[in-house]
Every structure is written in C-alpha cells, then in structure tokens.
Amino acid sequence: SQKIEQNSEALNIQEGKTATLTCNYTNYSPAYLQWYRQDPGRGPVFLLLIRENEKEKRKERLKVTFDTTLKQSLFHITASQPADSATYLCALEPSSASKIIFGSGTRLSIRP
Amino acid sequence: GAGVSQSPSNKVTEKGKDVELRCDPISGHTALYWYRQRLGQGLEFLIYFQGNSAPDKSGLPSDRFSAERTGESVSTLTIQRTQQEDSAVYLCASSLAGVGTGNTIYFGEGSWLTVV
Numbered sequence: 600s601q602k603i604e605q606n607s608e609a610l611n612i613q614e615g616k617t618a619t620l621t622c623n624y625t626n627y628s629p630a631y632l633q634w635y636r637q638d639p640g641r642g643p644v645f646l647l648l649i650r651e652n653e654k655e656k657r658k659e660r661l662k663v664t665f666d667t668t669l670k671q672s673l674f675h676i677t678a679s680q681p682a683d684s685a686t687y688l689c690a691l692e693p694s695s696a697s698k699i700i701f702g703s704g705t706r707l708s709i710r711p
Numbered sequence: 712g713a714g715v716s717q718s719p720s721n722k723v724t725e726k727g728k729d730v731e732l733r734c735d736p737i738s739g740h741t742a743l744y745w746y747r748q749r750l751g752q753g754l755e756f757l758i759y760f761q762g763n764s765a766p767d768k769s770g771l772p773s774d775r776f777s778a779e780r781t782g783e784s785v786s787t788l789t790i791q792r793t794q795q796e797d798s799a800v801y802l803c804a805s806s807l808a809g810v811g812t813g814n815t816i817y818f819g820e821g822s823w824l825t826v827v
Contacts, residue, residue, distance in 0.1 A: 618774065631813045642715075642802055642818030643754070650813065695811045699744070703753030708791055 601627045604700040605689060606657055612679050620674040620705045630694035632672050636684045637704065642676045646687075647674075652710035679709045713737075715819035717803050723825045732822045736805030742815065743784045744804040745778055754802065755812035760786065762804045795820055800824070806812050 602625045612618045622632070630651050635643035645683040649656045649665045649672070656663045676683050688706040693699075716735040724730050736743050745757040755768035760780040771777070774795075780786040790797055800821040806814040 630811060640820075642804075642820050644818070645815045648813055658714070671747070690816075692810060692813065697810055698756045698759050698770065699810055700756060700815065701746070701754035 601625070601691075601700060603627075603689065603691060603700060605687075607705050608651075608703075609706040609708065611710060614679060614681060614711050616679055618676040618679045618683070618707055618709070620687050620707065622672040622674070622702055624670050624691055625690055627636060627670075628667075628693075629691035629701075632663075633690040633692060633699075634661075634663060634674050635688040635690060635701075643688055644648045659684075666686040668677075672693050681709045681711055683707065684709050686710040713807055715803055715817050716824050717801075717819035720820065721824055721825075723827060726737045726795060726826055727792055729789065730793055730824060732790075732801050732803075732824070734786045734788070734803030734805075734819060736784070736786070736803070737817055739783075740805035740807050740817075741783050742806045742809040742814070743783075744778055744790045745788050746802045747772075747799045748802055748805070748821070749799045757801075758790070759810065764809075781794070789825075793824075795801075795826045798824055798826045 604623045634646045637643040639704045644685045664673045688704045689702045718733045746754040750773045758778045761765040769816040775791045778788045802821045804816045804818040806816045
C-alpha cells in the first residue's frame with residue numbers, strides 16, 4: 600500500500616543553523632510533492648510544490664529537493680529562526696484524479 | 712470569502728448523536744477535500760469532490776460518515792451515531808483545479824469535534 604514517512608517526529612535546531620526534514624515514500628509515483636506548515640490549532644498552509652521532473656526548488660530561505668529514484672524529498676530551512684518552529688507536512692499528489700496523501704509531519708523547534 | 716471557512720469551529724457532542732460539519736470553499740474552486748486529524752497525528756484523507764464528477768469516498772472510515780457538496784459550493788460532512796474515536800479535527804480544503812494539476816490547496820482552520 601502507499602506509504603509516506605517523515606522520519607523524525609521532532610527535530611530541535613539551534614537558531615541560525617539549517618534545518619533539514621525528510622519525506623520518504625513507497626508504492627507511489629507522485630507527479631507533484633508539496634510541503635505545508637502547520638501551527639498548533641491551525642490548518643496547514645502551503646509552502647512549496649515541486650514537480651516530478653524538477654530536482655530542486657527554492658523560495659527565500661526554503662529549499663526543496665525531489666529524488667524520484669530514491670523516492671525522497673528533502674526540505675531545508677536555512678538561517679533558521681524561532682518563528683520557523685512548527686510542524687511541517689509533506690504531501691504527494693498523483694498525476695490523475697485520485698487523492699492527495701499527507702505524511703504525519705515533523706515537529707520542528709528552533710531554539711534561540 | 713477570502714479563505715476556506717468551516718463551521719462550527721468547535722463542537723462537543725454526546726456519544727450516539729449525529730453531527731454536521733460545514734465547509735465553504737474559496738469561490739471558484741472546483742475541488743474540495745475533507746481530511747481528519749487526530750491529536751498529534753497526520754492528515755487522514757476522507758473524501759474528495761471535483762466538479763461534477765463522482766466523489767472519491769475511499770477514505771470514509773465507516774458508513775456512519777457521509778458527505779455532500781452542492782455544485783461547486785458548500786460541502787457538509789455528516790457523522791451519524793458519533794463514537795469517542797471520532798474525536799478529531801476535521802479539516803476542509805479547496806483548490807482551483809483538481810488533483811493532478813499541481814494546484815495549491817487552501818485549508819480552513821478546522822472543526823474541532825469532541826465526543827463525550
């Protein structure tokens with residue numbers, strides 16, 4: 600069955616360092632991979648989307664890579680700040696009408 | 712409205728009662744999604760509506776759960792004979808186009824359901 604794993608329930612990083620979050624998947628061939636941020640008590644908010652034929656995408660301090668051979672995406676936050684503390688979710692979207700599935704998320708804490 | 716609107720924001724109900732959750736998607740969005748999120752867990756797919764196509768109901772956990780959508784507008788998620796394990800946040804989302812198009816999905820703030 601399709602499976603997404605975000606391999607760290609929680610990650611603690613010193614302010615200013617780069618945070619790297621991982622999303623692995625099996626039995627799936629997504630056309631798109633998306634990353635969302637979720638703050639406590641709020642709905643997820645879209646951050647970045649990367650297509651299956653793209654290797655890397657950047658937006659300000661955020662960088663996403665996508666390796667369809669390894670079936671893995673890495674999400675990087677450079678120069679991390681305490682305000683980046685949140686749960687980050689990856690989501691896989693197929694190429695045709697079906698459901699978008701989400702990972703369980705990684706809770707990131709940036710300490711001053 | 713500017714975003715996805717969900718109501719009620721909080722609902723406490725007694726076990727065995729029926730509840731109805733409402734979602735107003737962003738105007739013009741053809742796709743609408745319902746997800747469930749238990750405390751500290753990820754998002755669990757429930758149902759997906761796209762335009763006039765038959766909805767993908769494959770995530771509904773039991774026949775106590777049902778959902779409807781009026782055209783490309785409001786959706787309601789109904790849970791009959793609620794059980795304590797139904798306690799969760801029910802998140803609604805919408806996107807301009809359907810799955811497979813790489814559209815941004817916009818989430819509401821969720822309806823927090825507690826079954827006592």
